[in-house]
Amino acid sequence: MKKKIIGAAVALGLFGGVAIQAYAQQANPAAQVNQRKAAMTLVGKYFGGIGAMVQGRVPYDAQVVQRNADFLVALSQMPWDGFDPATATATNTRAKPEIYKDTAKFKADGDSFQTEVTKLASAARSGDQNAVKGAFGAVGKTCQVCHDAFRTAQ
Numbered sequence: 173m174k175k176k177i178i179g180a181a182v183a184l185g186l187f188g189g190v191a192i193q194a195y196a197q198q199a200n201p202a203a204q205v206n207q208r209k210a211a212m213t214l215v216g217k218y219f220g221g222i223g224a225m226v227q228g229r230v231p232y233d234a235q236v237v238q239r240n241a242d243f244l245v246a247l248s249q250m251p252w253d254g255f256d257p258a259t260a261t262a263t264n265t266r267a268k269p270e271i272y273k274d275t276a277k278f279k280a281d282g283d284s285f286q287t288e289v290t291k292l293a294s295a296a297r298s299g300d301q302n303a304v305k306g307a308f309g310a311v312g313k314t315c316q317v318c319h320d321a322f323r324t325a326q
């Protein structure tokens with residue numbers, strides 16, 4: 173019994189620590205930029221993996237396509253809370269200040285990206301390669317629309 177209580181206290185302590193750390197990172201603009209860029213990098217990785225297959229550069233593997241699409245459903249929700257107005261003056265970013273002015277368009281662009289990613293995941297589950305190819309193209313357009321408006325050219 174005593175052990176159980178101690179165990180619970182230790183677990184609470186650990187999770188509490190994680191929560192405090194996450195909160196601290198949220199307050200640090202440079203860290204927020206790194207986190208949203210990390211999410212985008214992984215979006216690029218798993219989206220690119222599907223691209224290589226629908227474009228025939230590597231053999232089509234339906235299981236990998238489906239796994240990547242499912243990862244993208246989660247990843248496509250992650251970058252946005254990192255676009256905090258406090259990061260507008262960060263130096264480690266290519267995000268344009270327009271993000272914090274035209275917040276409605278930025279949000280709409282993010283929403284259409286998530287919508288198309290969800291369709292890509294459905295297409296992947298259907299096993300229809302042509303549907304996957306079409307959905308891949310539709311997602312790609314949403315990346316481009318947002319980058320054109322809200323990311324500086326390198």
Ligand code: HEC
Nearest residue numbers: 209212213216219265266267281282285314315318322323
């Ligand atoms: C709603 C807007 C939006 C959408 C949609 C979007 N991106 Fe981005 N992306 C950005 C912004 C803004 C940045 C710049 C982030 C920064 O430098 O702080 C970025 C950065 C990136 C980066 C560079 C990350 C780094 O380390 O600098 C990659 C790679 C990327 N995006 C890939 C993609 C891909 C692939 C898609 C679509 C499958 C996509 N993005 C969709 C807004 C978007």
